[in-house]
Amino acid sequence: MTSFETAATVLGALLVGGALLSGIARRSFLSLTAIFVLVGFMLGHGGLEVLDIAPRSTFVKDLALTALVLILFRDGLEVEAEMLQKAWHLPLRKLVLAMPITAGVVAVATKALTDLTWTEAFLVGALLSPTDPVLSSSVVTNPRVPRVIRHSLNLESGLNDGLALPPVLALTAALSADSDFVWWKFVLQDLTLGVAYGLVIGYLASRALPRGGDLVDSIPAHQRALYALGVAFLTYGVTTLPPHGNGVIAVFVCAIVLGIRRPDIRHYFESRAEDVIEIVKLGVFVVFGSLLTLDGLFADGWAAVGIVFVTLFVARTVAVWIALAGTGVDGAEKAFMAWFGPKGVATMTFSLLVLSQAIPQGERIFNLAALVVLCSVVVHGLSDTPGAEWIGRRAEARERKRAAVAA
Numbered sequence: 001m002t003s004f005e006t007a008a009t010v011l012g013a014l015l016v017g018g019a020l021l022s023g024i025a026r027r028s029f030l031s032l033t034a035i036f037v038l039v040g041f042m043l044g045h046g047g048l049e050v051l052d053i054a055p056r057s058t059f060v061k062d063l064a065l066t067a068l069v070l071i072l073f074r075d076g077l078e079v080e081a082e083m084l085q086k087a088w089h090l091p092l093r094k095l096v097l098a099m100p101i102t103a104g105v106v107a108v109a110t111k112a113l114t115d116l117t118w119t120e121a122f123l124v125g126a127l128l129s130p131t132d133p134v135l136s137s138s139v140v141t142n143p144r145v146p147r148v149i150r151h152s153l154n155l156e157s158g159l160n161d162g163l164a165l166p167p168v169l170a171l172t173a174a175l176s177a178d179s180d181f182v183w184w185k186f187v188l189q190d191l192t193l194g195v196a197y198g199l200v201i202g203y204l205a206s207r208a209l210p211r212g213g214d215l216v217d218s219i220p221a222h223q224r225a226l227y228a229l230g231v232a233f234l235t236y237g238v239t240t241l242p243p244h245g246n247g248v249i250a251v252f253v254c255a256i257v258l259g260i261r262r263p264d265i266r267h268y269f270e271s272r273a274e275d276v277i278e279i280v281k282l283g284v285f286v287v288f289g290s291l292l293t294l295d296g297l298f299a300d301g302w303a304a305v306g307i308v309f310v311t312l313f314v315a316r317t318v319a320v321w322i323a324l325a326g327t328g329v330d331g332a333e334k335a336f337m338a339w340f341g342p343k344g345v346a347t348m349t350f351s352l353l354v355l356s357q358a359i360p361q362g363e364r365i366f367n368l369a370a371l372v373v374l375c376s377v378v379v380h381g382l383s384d385t386p387g388a389e390w391i392g393r394r395a396e397a398r399e400r401k402r403a404a405v406a407a
Contacts, residue, residue, distance in 0.1 A: 073269075209224070
């Protein structure tokens, strides 16, 4: 196992290097995410073996969950009340229709191209169904991209992480040959309790924190950010106690409630806690990369390449076109939202969770999902800035045309 001294040296070097390279990365297609995964690969099992991390260690599982809690809490805080009320139908359609269709298409392709069982194939589909605009930050932060599209992608990515987790856990449990496992009861219980805990804890947390002058006088700014972080982990912990709800969904729902009822919390969290999130994400990317090997990634040969192609170029496109049929969204915007569904942190963390479990084909499933993530990081990193600029120019031209007609 890697010593603490080695891990500290690698972490420190990456933080320094990441800061120095951030400007270059922002102007190129190679994101810091890709750089950190690549460094993890070079230092891990497939490279110099400086990082020797056991795939099934509790460290891997705990790091993955920590990253997911922090990222989902931040995404939930950023959901705007106005947009949630006026523009909920697009993300809802993508969650209810596009997400399971994507998982189904990927599962069918996996079954057709490999000798995995249907249960294993659907686990691959579940792993690759959530999206992650964090890896396409130019899309969700570019003000030229229509606000409805940015909101739709952000809300979808936040919710689909939590919604994908119950099927992942259910299929993993089924593959562990648990004869007492009842999948529909598991999913229903996870979803229902997850939402309920999130609503209740979010409401209570919004009431417990003082407001206005009382807040300014009694609690320092950095403690307000720590309050939000505490709420995130408290929500996850309480929800996962018996009778075991979905802590990930609870965290996201709690953050939405807290952000809507207390918009000031968003500012405290963003200004003080972002560095903590970046460090945890860095850890996930490096650990993920360290567990990869070329032999493992391409163990299924052309079948693995075929799964990558279907996932990135076929499954989501078909799913989004079906889900948004009859909504009035034009073809260009459908294509834009269909393409910008990159596979990133959620798939990484879920894959690490699967890898940490003792299922027969766990490592093979991890490698199939990992190859898709690596390809997604490259192709979406290459296209996010030009794609955002293209849809922005198109939206501006349409607004000018409407203004000219009105005049």
